[in-house]
Amino acid sequence: MEIRHLITFQTIVELGSYTGAASKLGYTQSTITTHIQALEHDIGGALFTFVKRNLQLTHLGRELIPLAEDLISTHEQIKNMQSAHEVKGVLRVAAPESLTISKLGPIIREYSLKYPHVRFILTNGTCGQNQTDLLSGRVDVALMLYPEINLEKCIHYSLGEEKIVLVSSNDGPDHFDEYKKNTTQKFYITNEEGCSYRTMFERYLLKHDIHNFQTMELWSIEAIKQTVMSGIGFAALPYMTVKEEVERGKLKILRYSEKFDPIYSHMLVKKKKWLSPAVEAFVEQVLNSICESNKGVS
Numbered sequence: 001m002e003i004r005h006l007i008t009f010q011t012i013v014e015l016g017s018y019t020g021a022a023s024k025l026g027y028t029q030s031t032i033t034t035h036i037q038a039l040e041h042d043i044g045g046a047l048f049t050f051v052k053r054n055l056q057l058t059h060l061g062r063e064l065i066p067l068a069e070d071l072i073s074t075h076e077q078i079k080n081m082q083s084a085h086e087v088k089g090v091l092r093v094a095a096p097e098s099l100t101i102s103k104l105g106p107i108i109r110e111y112s113l114k115y116p117h118v119r120f121i122l123t124n125g126t127c128g129q130n131q132t133d134l135l136s137g138r139v140d141v142a143l144m145l146y147p148e149i150n151l152e153k154c155i156h157y158s159l160g161e162e163k164i165v166l167v168s169s170n171d172g173p174d175h176f177d178e179y180k181k182n183t184t185q186k187f188y189i190t191n192e193e194g195c196s197y198r199t200m201f202e203r204y205l206l207k208h209d210i211h212n213f214q215t216m217e218l219w220s221i222e223a224i225k226q227t228v229m230s231g232i233g234f235a236a237l238p239y240m241t242v243k244e245e246v247e248r249g250k251l252k253i254l255r256y257s258e259k260f261d262p263i264y265s266h267m268l269v270k271k272k273k274w275l276s277p278a279v280e281a282f283v284e285q286v287l288n289s290i291c292e293s294n295k296g297v298s
Contacts, residue, residue, distance in 0.1 A: 001042045003075045006068045008035040009047065013065060014137050017055055069137070073272045088117035091278040094130035095122065095143035096195070097221055098162075099265060102240040103289075104143070111285045118278045126194035134270055140279050142268045143286075145238065146196045149266060157283070159265040159290050163239040164197050166254040167246070169231040176256035179234055180210055187233030188213035189224050200261050201236040208258075225251065238263070 011021040012032070022029045040047055047061035057065075095104055100122070112120060125133065127144040134142035135153060145162055166176055172186075173179060179186055190198050205211065216233065218224050221241050228235050229250055245251040267286055269279060 003072065005035045005039040006072055008032055009039055010068050010072060010137060069272065087115040087277045087281045089276060089278050090119045090121065091282055092121045092139040093141045094125055094133050094139040096127055096145055097124050098145060098238050098241050099143050100124055101221060107285055107289050111282060115281055126192065127196045128194050134268055141282060144266045144268065145263050146266055147261060147263060153271055154268040155271055157267040157287065159267055162263050162265050164236055164260055164263055165239045166234055166236050166256055167228055167242050167251045168234040168254050169229050170249065170252050171231055174255060176254045187216040189216045189218060189227050189233045189235045191218060191221065191224060197236060197238060197263050200263060204258065204260060
């Protein structure tokens with residue numbers, strides 16, 4: 001059994017296809033097939049099967065995933081024994097747009113200055129997608145906005161509660177009750193499905209039988225803010241994403257009587273026997289930044 005065969009297996013699981021793995025690893029597809037056949041021969045059973053032309057893991061393949069991860073992680077640790085404390089390599093981080101635009105900029109800048117030999121790759125997705133990418137190995141660290149969570153396969157850092165506010169244009173109503181009247185005919189302006197605070201707010205609307213809003217779904221927080229400023233509706237967003245516009249008088253926070261479920265920011269790292277120095281350094285950078293921010297607030 002060769003470590004490269006396990007890396008090939010892990011890459012297929014990550015990307016969902018032999019073709020994708022071949023492209024990422026720089027192999028021909030026949031080489032990918034040979035690697036998996038050799039691994040299946042050593043293990044004594046099939047790792048993948050096709051169901052209606054879709055590649056799926058067998059039971060044996062699913063059992064191999066955590067074992068392969070441990071072996072690959074140990075292999076990386078052995079390779080880096082001489083430079084075990086040198087921060088270098090590739091760091092892949094997934095974060096929602098809200099945290100990216102409000103908190104991550106200064107953190108990434110300082111991290112890159114401290115560790116210039118790390119190639120930093122940041123992707124934006126919904127919190128659910130970021131969690132999936134972390135568990136599948138596509139990223140090393142996932143940042144999320146979510147209610148309280150507890151994942152056994154992850155190291156979890158709680159970064160504090162994030163206040164969700166309702167915002168409108170300055171010439172709009174002052175209280176959310178005005179928007180709930182059937183005569184207002186205003187848009188509820190929001191981002192893509194799967195967003196945690198959108199899900200939280202829409203559950204609230206459903207629970208209280210509030211359904212008179214037309215929904216306008218936009219592609220970015222910046223687009224949402226600009227559209228709300230135009231006066232055609234309201235949005236539910238983390239305060240950290242609208243703080244500047246509120247302070248400059250471009251948006252106003254709606255008063256409301258409701259009590260919304262709390263949302264928290266989280267940082268997740270997949271549990272491994274060995275974490276790269278680049279991951280450990282980034283975790284430390286984030287925690288230090290949050291600590292300094294909290295001191296500023298107090």
